[in-house]
Amino acid sequence: MEVQIEDETLEFLLHACKSTHPDEFAGFLREQKGVITEILLVPGTIFGKTGSIVNYWNLPIDSSVSGTAHSHPSANVTPSPSDLRFFSVFGKYHAIIGFPYTEQSIQFYARDGSRLSHKVVTW
Ligand SMILES: [Zn+2]
Structure with a gap:
């Protein structure tokens, strides 16, 4: 399985991680027709090092x-x-984005923790 994420959505996600740094960013991924096209911010979430x-x-x-x-x-x-x-x-899949939050620092995982490759697409 390969995860597909829209280019603008990825950009938004990386930006959100940068803005939240050094605290942890967290959100949901929403997909349309198999492509991640939206990041849902979690209202009221307290971002912090405790997770x-x-x-x-x-x-x-x-x-x-x-x-x-x-x-x-x-x-x-x-x-x-x-x-x-x-x-x-x-x-179905979960992304972890590490510092410095570039396209190279994102890794997707399946439910069992195995690594998944991803492809950036234009939606
Ligand atoms: Zn974590």
Whole structure:
């Protein structure tokens, strides 16, 4: 499986990570016809070094939400044990974006934590 993300959506996501740094950014990914075209910001989320992922549970999740994205203010995009636990229960894929938040620093993971390649597309 290859994840497809729209170029402008990726740009928005990277920008959101940069603006939130050094805190952690977190949001949902929404797809249309198999392409990620929207980042949903989580209202009321407290971004912080302790991790914002738990706040996902406070949101109603509809079927167009296909996964999550969060940043790692370190350059390390390896999922933490709690990331992996979260990945396994929700969504089709999950992105981790490491510092310095460029197109090269984004990594998608499947529910089982395996790495997925991605392709940037124009929507
Ligand atoms: Zn994480």
